[in-house]
Amino acid sequence: MTQAENADPILIWGAGAIGGVMGAYLARAGQAVHMVxxxxxxxxxxxxxxxxxEGPVDEFQQRLVADTPETLQGRFRRVILAVKAHHTEAALDQLMPHLSDDGFVVSAQNGLNEKLIAQRIGSQRTLGCFVNFGADWLEPGRILYGNRAAVALGELDGAVTPRLKDMHALFSLVESNAVQTDNIWGYLWGKLGYGSLLFATALTPESMADAMSSPGHHAVYATLGEEVMRIAVAEGVRPLGFNGFDTEAFIHGDQAGIGRSIAAMVTHNRNTAKTHSGIYRDLAVRKRKTEVDAQMGIVLEIARNHGVPTPGIAALCTLIHDIECGRRAQSMELLDEMLSVCV
Incomplete structure (x- = not known):
């Protein structure tokens, strides 16, 4: 580790599934990392x-410098934010005193949190990030790293900057195929489309692959993906596909192409030790609120601004809320109910 790296540690705020994997890999590679x-x-x-x-991708143990928000001291130039989307606002409140005057935040999260971060600290201090590898927080001190998958970083305006090159090099220590992109919004909207299907699988107790491969519920997954892609296009975004998710098929309502895309996503999700989504774990294991409002709820707001109908996403949000509040139990029957608005 160089003297410069020691003097400029990377602050990772949120040491769960994504932040934990990233912190452990960066520290193992000799980078100065401070976890919160x-x-x-x-x-x-x-x-x-x-x-x-732990898991099939890699197994190792890495000691890390770590603090709670209450005990953290100092200011940092490079901050990776890796908390759940609905905790973004609270995390920003706590981390802002620790962000140096020339510092910036990288959002290694699900959703469009870059919008919120840019509103708080300015777009010039916000770097976009897309992460799709599978990981789960198991218990204190243990993270399951289930599978490798797409990772991308980009400036919000598509520019190529020294800090983008710097952070891309760092993320490449975690995922060697990480992409430096001029279309980070395309990746983020692609992830929202993919994510809408994962929210649907979490309505059930089945694995992501088993729920998504149910032939009787093809229309549910097709409708959700189509709705999100229509909203992305209305926003002026060119959505990008990854790990089986074919944005073009969903944009054009190509049912044969959508069928092939879902089959490819099923294959991708069968090749992981992370069999269920983090959404499922929040509902079934950790018994806590999901990111549905911070992801799908935001999509609904944007859709209303464009006058894009979203009956599938609206029904999905209602059912996730019902499970969160204990009014409904996860079951394949909830997917059956979705069919009435997904035709």
């Missing part, structure tokens, strides 16, 4: 025994 997490036992484990990365 709200779970005190997780912080203690990272400091003492080290963070355990």
């Amino acid at each position: 997490d709200v779970v005190e036992r997780h912080v203690e484990a990272m400091r003492n025994e080290g963070l355990s990365i």
Whole structure:
């Protein structure tokens, strides 16, 4: 590690599935990393025994410098924000005193959080990021790294800047095929389309692959993907596909192409130790709110601004809320209910 790297550590705010994997890999590669997490036992484990990365991709243990928001001191130039989308506002409130005057934030999250971050600190201090590898927080000190997948970084205006090159090089230490892109919004909207299908699988107790491969529910997945892609186009975005998700097929309502895309996504999700989405784990395992409002709810707001009808996404949000509040249980029957608005 060089003296410059020691003097300019990377602050990773949120040491869960994504942030934990990234922090462990960067530290193992010799980068100075400082982790922040709200779970005190997780912080203690990272400091003492080290963070355990487990699963088929890699297995190692990495001791990390770590703090809770209450104990963190100092200011940082490079901040990777890796909290759940609906915790973005609160995390920004806590991290802002620790962001240096020339600092910037990289949003390694799901959704369009770059919009919120840019509103708070300015677009010139916000770097876009797309992450699709599969990981799960198992318990304090343990992260499952289930599969490798697409990663991309880009400036919000598509420019190529020194900091983009710097952060792309760092992210490449985690995912060697990480992409430096001039269309980060295309990746983020592609992820929202993909994510809408994963929210639908979380209505059920089945794995992502099993729920998505159900032949009787093709219309549900087709409708959700089509709705999100129509909104992206209305926003003036050119959505990009990845890991089986074919944005062009969904944009044009090409049912044969959508069928091939869903089959490719099923194949991708069968080749992972992360069998269920993080949305499913929030509902079934951790019994807490999901990111549905911060992802799909935001999409609904944007759709209303453009006058784009979204009956599928609206029904999906209602059912996820019902599960969160204990009014409904996860079941394949909820996908059956979705069929009435997904034709």
